[in-house]
Amino acid sequence: MTPFDYARAGDTAAAVRMGSVAGARYLGGGTNLVDLMRENIEQPASLVDVTGLGSAIEERADGTVWIGAAARNTAIAGHAAIRRRYPALSRAILAGASGQIRNMATLGGNLLQRTRCTYFYDDAARCNKREPGSGCDAIDGFNRIHAILGASVACVATHPSDMCVALAALDAVVHLEGSAGARTLPFDALHRLPGGRPDRDTELQPGELVTGIELPSLAFAARSTYRKVRDRSSYAFALVSVAAALDVGGDGTVRDVRIALGGVAHKPWRAHIAEQSLRGQPATEASFRAAAAAELADAAPLTHNAFKPELARRTIVAVLSGLTETPMKEMAP
């Protein structure tokens, strides 16, 4: 770990001022950034601790829910309104990491965590995300946990977050504050596909700070869930995960649906194609299967993750089928 400065921000303006200095990084719970600093992958000149900024979780009169960026994962997952109105989000958070890590980790930090690609973490390996232009050791290496959708010849890494998959499905809105002022981004526009610039995970401008997210009023999200498929029961990243909400009309057709996938791409993968193909269709397993197949049609697996398209298809079908059951089927997290 190389020496660095540390300062705790008293308010958002001060945070943005300090965070806009070259080499500065915002520090949330530190559960990812500090690990990367220990491995010399991240070498910030200064850390701006933003855990003292807004951490409120509140239901607003317009039906939206606000979550401050400093809210801890544990607090979000356990919040009564989140559990009642957006169970997919609560379940996604609880499916991630460990209790100790969730107690430390913040919403803002979760959005900005880096990939768990083993070659990104190993500074002896080539990695375009860590060192642009150096090459990618994952493409011809051990790539079981890597992407099957939206990858590029420069990078096949996946985004590791569970929470973000649920937020992508729920159409969350990300609130940002930078030296040029405040702005918002639809959640699906926050994270990038790698293309030729895998070193850039998100569309954030230098120094821009996530201040919170807004969950839209989405009544049918009360019927939503998150299913994480992994190699052991806990403390493992998703091989594939599915966040979904389903609204079935009285006539048995799909009125509306939200689906997002984790473990398959450089970003939480909003399954627009599947959603499109399902709206107005009967809420049957045949429809789910067709929608899942359409979404995965362009999947491009690597040497060690050839199982992922089929796993993703089956998991989508299982999750949507579970959401049609009354009462909603309880699935393994």
Added chain:
Amino acid sequence: MQSQTPIRPSLFDSPAGPNPLDQEHLLGRGIARVDGPLKVSGRAPYAYEVHDPSNTALVGVLVLSTVAQGSIRTLDAVAAEHAPGVRLVLTHRNMQRQGGPASEHCKPQMADATVRQNGQVVALVVADSFEQANAAAAMVAVAYDVKPALTDLAAGVPQATVPPPRSPSQPVDTNVGDFAQGFAAAAVKIDATYTTPHQAHAMMEPHASMAVWDGDHLTLHTSHQMLSTCAQTLASTLLLRPDQVRVLSPYIGGGFGSKLVTYADAILSATAARQLGRPVKIALTRPQVFGQTTHRTATIQRVRLGADADGTLRAIGHESWSGNQQGQTFYETAANQTRLLYAAHDRMTAHRQVRLDLPLASSMRAPGEAVGLLALECAMDELAERLRMDPVALRVRNDTQYDPEKGPSRPFSSRRLTECLHEGAARFGWEKRSPVPGQRREGQWLVGMGMASAIRNVALKPSNAEATLDGRGILTVGTAMTDIGTGTYTILTQIAGEMLGLPPERVVMQLGDTDLPEASGSGGSFGAASSGSAVYYACAQLRIALARRAGFDPARSRFENGQIIQDGRAVSLASLAGAQGIAATGGIKPGDLLKKYAQASFGAHFAEVGVDADTGEVRVRRMLGVFGIGRVLNASTARSQAIGGMIFGIGAALMEDVVPDRRHGDFVNHDLAEYHVPVHADVPAVEAYFVEEVDPIANPLKAKGVGELGICGAGAAVANAIYNASGVRIRDYPMTLDKVLAGLPDQA
């Protein structure tokens, strides 16, 4: 308290007669670990936590090679040398003279510019603080001339060689009868090949050392399972006399075989401390543990079984290929247990070695059996199905009471395999298992049961101890034994307390110090038997000395409640000890009973798993192991050893797989986030039960080994349960969901 007189160990060459341990007043009871309060309150210092009294210790950080084969072309340490706080940068250019050549007990570091593996030390940076050393270590720039590396076991099979025998009692190959003919003539045959991956020990405590010099005498605080070999390695590598080296390792956060070897943390902390004239401490980081230390090699195993229609085995063949670095003699003895487990007239076993340019392969918990049974016991399951026979009944049918290779002249010292199988089947509800796979479904779960036999060979090693009783009636027992988390402190306390009639709180155990009498160390499931026997003999001598001092007949006196009693007369031990105290030594020297008798611990594993019909995820629902381990020394720690081994078995079956990168020759998933071992949520109800057994042929304790038995066969029981649940037969461990998914039908 170094012994003044040489210890005269007792030759153990005939079965033990009745002795005071048979009372089982204290022995066998599941008393809590005597070192437990120290550990849970953080007061048991592990090697890296030991405080150097002079408070001047410097901190070293290792720089490891990042290529598998080649040589260092350039190494630039200038920036590191000038970094803040840096006191020393050692490389192959400025290393002190060391012993050589490299061998099992000589571990020179940075002796030249040749790179023999990824994870070899290329530089050591010593600084005032860990952070300074770590930052400077990152500044050491190394460029390599890279040579191609062999990293794939299967690709190397055509070039496999015959390794040298491990010992006269462990030939590389065996042939009894005529396997080819017996197999060809068998009515029912299985011929299947199984593969197991590289595995890592993944012990909690990383390897760490602190070296302190006093003149030309070295004291090394370290984490090591076998202190005498650590001291020997230090002496031969650092060109010291054995009496110049003292090794301390009183608390060890797990070893599983990894800490049988002495690594760079030990050698280089000593080297740097000598050069700098100050104590130096070095800990491996978790990723460094994977490259710098040993692992269990991958294997490819072909098992052939030939049976009569009634299940009687006619022919058993087991061949294994495993990998290691060029010149290394360690190979995975995966076929060894097949020589002993089942009867059959015609039999063969063979081991071959493949050169792999990976980190060093060596012992990991139950080397041989742990992976050998993953193959053999799956093949038995496949045979049972082909025979339409219950898997338990097939094993009972082929049980034997003598070494099947040597014949009735070499009986087992004790073997209750059939009892374990029947007891386990009854307790587990085995009769509810459907013989046809894929029949039981609960929601999304396909549910099935599997079982496997367990066997682990028994060993006995020379070991010594001293016992001193003081005027307060406190018994202090010292031996250079280690407790790697198994409960050694506790069972030795019980043995000593049983012998002298003292409660545990009046016994003080001193372990982990080479100034104490030389001991077996911990490994190969022989630690309790060997060091326990030494404590037994030392205490037996002390009983004689105390009886004589009391004027009693040693043969007729009893020791109870801190007193020696004979003919109604009782004298307190404290008063006999007096102000000067009274001391005795003892030790065990194994005789030839292991030649005359086959000796092994046995057991039976039962597992129930659920397979997710949508995703192929496997989750163990419950497990039971029933074991015959001779006398149980402590019901609680024995159970912990057994279920800990079974949990290793869950890991081996379902997830453990340290993956080599074929280009760089390192292990890609070199941390505990990506090298998966079972977490609590993967470990449901796991129960262990011990059948009544005492084995006077094994040792005076009449106990056999338990530390490794739990893993032996456990993974195969899980694998067989996966097949019974889903109908998917996988022969490639670990049985991750992708392999299951490939065999599952379309979603229903």
